[in-house]
Amino acid sequence: MRTPIFLLISLLIAAAVFGAAIAAGNDYIFFAGYVVMQYVVLATAWNILGGYCGYVNFGTAAFFALGAYSTVAIYKYTTNNDTFPIPIPVLMLIGGVVSGIVGFGMGYLTLRLRGAFFAIATLALAVVLETLVVNWEYVGGSRGAYILRPETVPIVGNYVRYLFLIMLLLAVAALTVARLIEHSRLGYGLATIRDDELAAEASGVPTLRLKLIATTISGALMGMAGAPFPYYISYLQPDSTFGFDYAVNSIAMALIGGTTNWIGPLIGAVVLGTLQQIATVTISSAVNLLIVGLLLVFFVIVAPNGILGLVHKYLRRKPDDFVGRRRIGIDAPEAAPQSVPGTAPGPSL
Amino acid sequence: MASSLTIAGIHAAYGAVRVIDDVSLKVGSGETVVLLGTNGNGKSTLMKCIMGMVRPSEGTIVAEIEGIHHDLIGRTTQEIVDLGIALVPEGRRLFPKLTVEENLLLGAFRRAARAELARNLEVCFATFPRLAERRAQFAGSLSGGEQQMLALGRALMLAPKILLVDEPSVGLAPILVSRTIEAINEMKQRYQLTVLMAEQNFTQAIRIADRGYVIVHGKIAFEGRSADELNNNDLIKKFYLGL
Numbered sequence: 271m272r273t274p275i276f277l278l279i280s281l282l283i284a285a286a287v288f289g290a291a292i293a294a295g296n297d298y299i300f301f302a303g304y305v306v307m308q309y310v311v312l313a314t315a316w317n318i319l320g321g322y323c324g325y326v327n328f329g330t331a332a333f334f335a336l337g338a339y340s341t342v343a344i345y346k347y348t349t350n351n352d353t354f355p356i357p358i359p360v361l362m363l364i365g366g367v368v369s370g371i372v373g374f375g376m377g378y379l380t381l382r383l384r385g386a387f388f389a390i391a392t393l394a395l396a397v398v399l400e401t402l403v404v405n406w407e408y409v410g411g412s413r414g415a416y417i418l419r420p421e422t423v424p425i426v427g428n429y430v431r432y433l434f435l436i437m438l439l440l441a442v443a444a445l446t447v448a449r450l451i452e453h454s455r456l457g458y459g460l461a462t463i464r465d466d467e468l469a470a471e472a473s474g475v476p477t478l479r480l481k482l483i484a485t486t487i488s489g490a491l492m493g494m495a496g497a498p499f500p501y502y503i504s505y506l507q508p509d510s511t512f513g514f515d516y517a518v519n520s521i522a523m524a525l526i527g528g529t530t531n532w533i534g535p536l537i538g539a540v541v542l543g544t545l546q547q548i549a550t551v552t553i554s555s556a557v558n559l560l561i562v563g564l565l566l567v568f569f570v571i572v573a574p575n576g577i578l579g580l581v582h583k584y585l586r587r588k589p590d591d592f593v594g595r596r597r598i599g600i601d602a603p604e605a606a607p608q609s610v611p612g613t614a615p616g617p618s619l
Numbered sequence: 620m621a622s623s624l625t626i627a628g629i630h631a632a633y634g635a636v637r638v639i640d641d642v643s644l645k646v647g648s649g650e651t652v653v654l655l656g657t658n659g660n661g662k663s664t665l666m667k668c669i670m671g672m673v674r675p676s677e678g679t680i681v682a683e684i685e686g687i688h689h690d691l692i693g694r695t696t697q698e699i700v701d702l703g704i705a706l707v708p709e710g711r712r713l714f715p716k717l718t719v720e721e722n723l724l725l726g727a728f729r730r731a732a733r734a735e736l737a738r739n740l741e742v743c744f745a746t747f748p749r750l751a752e753r754r755a756q757f758a759g760s761l762s763g764g765e766q767q768m769l770a771l772g773r774a775l776m777l778a779p780k781i782l783l784v785d786e787p788s789v790g791l792a793p794i795l796v797s798r799t800i801e802a803i804n805e806m807k808q809r810y811q812l813t814v815l816m817a818e819q820n821f822t823q824a825i826r827i828a829d830r831g832y833v834i835v836h837g838k839i840a841f842e843g844r845s846a847d848e849l850n851n852n853d854l855i856k857k858f859y860l861g862l
Contacts, residue, residue: 462725465714472708474700474729
């Protein structure tokens with residue numbers, strides 16, 4: 271499917287989702303749906319680096335919070351100086367640029383590290399940034415920041431509806447970007463890095479450059495997801511904005527959905543995000559992380575390649591890659607494949 | 620056209636651990652030169668030095684590609700690949716979650732290699748017909764011998780002038796080692812490659828070698844100017860075969 275057609279279909283689906291939410295006649299749906307859509311963006315963004323390229327980033331919260339605090343800083347500036355408030359789509363672009371730059375910088379400093387070391391470095395980024403924000407009085411410091419949002423916006427009406435619509439569109443944009451990457455030279459290059467970085471180098475893949483592109487795009491999308499958050503929550507506090515659950519959730523959603531395809535994080539985020547919203551209302555919000563934990567354990571045992579892996583296995587369209595990986599890990603000498611000598615034009619191994 | 624490789628006075632270390640100590644060697648145009656040595660003597664590190672993956676602290680590496688001399692020191696791996704030098708890494712190092720065909724296509728990731736992509740793919744499938752049969756299969760699900768074929772095929776996709784092969788025998792059954800060595804020889808003959816092969820399997824390696832070097836503790840311990848000289852040498856028996 272070509273990208274414009276894909277985009278058109280996604281927009282139609284998004285319009286249908288928005289229409290259905292209005293038809294449901296309950297504004298809480300927008301409130302909860304915003305969070306689910308936000309996680310669609312975060313999980314998709316995480317997957318560009320973590321799934322396609324194999325670099326596990328524990329710093330989702332850092333990029334998300336960067337976007338959110340860019341908005342707070344701009345909000346403070348506009349209210350202090352009595353200038354016209356900047357509309358949210360512009361704030362999102364700014365948040366994306368800020369997070370993208372930090373993503374690039376983090377990548378430049380840490381991408382020479384691999385595996386667990388890279389993960390620890392990204393974790394450290396969140397801690398460093400939180401410390402900076404806590405000590406930055408202008409954006410509220412440790413007390414947090416209040417954002418006064420208008421009750422309504424023109425055309426859409428209710429403000430929460432407006433925020434939901436924006437996040438819905440961002441989710442469409444993020445999925446389109448992820449899908450574009452997947453089918454591009456960049457995507458294949460990232461896949462070689464994930465599968466074997468040394469072999470990628472030997473094949474002439476510019477590994478550092480591709481990884482930097484991936485961290486930048488991934489970080490930028492996370493920042494864009496964070497930018498409208500102060501308007502959604504209206505009281506922003508460093509503790510919760512840098513919360514570890516953003517990192518855990520976005521990783522878990524991608525893993526549960528499946529990391530090799532753009533649709534995986536979407537499925538994971540919708541399933542897990544909706545479950546969490548339901549649990550928040552019916553039981554308590556503290557149950558959320560428990561749900562994540564249980565589901566992760568379940569998927570690691572039953573479907574290590576996520577829901578997508580299960581579907582593939584069921585359809586038998588491709589051989590199960592878990593088996594393939596295991597076999598390469600053992601690397602045992604195997605009996606020669608049966609072939610009649612002299613029949614093939616080249617040497618047969 | 621002449622393509623050769625000249626290494627002079629290379630020193631390399633991982634931190635404080637010195638791995639290669641004043642190594643000089645030459646691979647002449649159209650030659651197959653073997654680098655013999657047991658584990659941990661610096662064979663792979665030397666290969667990585669040539670590919671720009673490990674930076675030597677001293678010495679020069681000059682590649683002559685079709686008559687033009689290029690200094691490889693200080694160049695990135697991508698630039699070296701673009702010159703026409705391909706490495707088949709130790710342990711094959713395929714992309715297990717991608718298909719056979721994708722693995723081959725990714726061998727031609729560089730712009731320079733993409734120009735002749737369709738032709739090179741044909742060449743690959745002609746050289747290794749088994750890969751054509753398994754083109755839609757995940758590389759990780761191939762047998763050991765097929766994986767080695769794929770690793771060689773992936774290097775062919777770059778249409779290289781100089782081929783570096785690092786321990787092609789690792790993890791293969793004896794019969795497959797012998798066939799792999801033959802495949803390398805056939806590739807070399809067909810495409811007039813200049814080959815430097817690091818190998819532990821002495822008897823197999825010298826079957827196709829024009830010349831060879833024995834590397835012990837990061838130093839060239841012996842230079843054999845012919846396969847015969849390598850075969851009938853007391854030093855090799857002592858240092859290498861442990862006789």
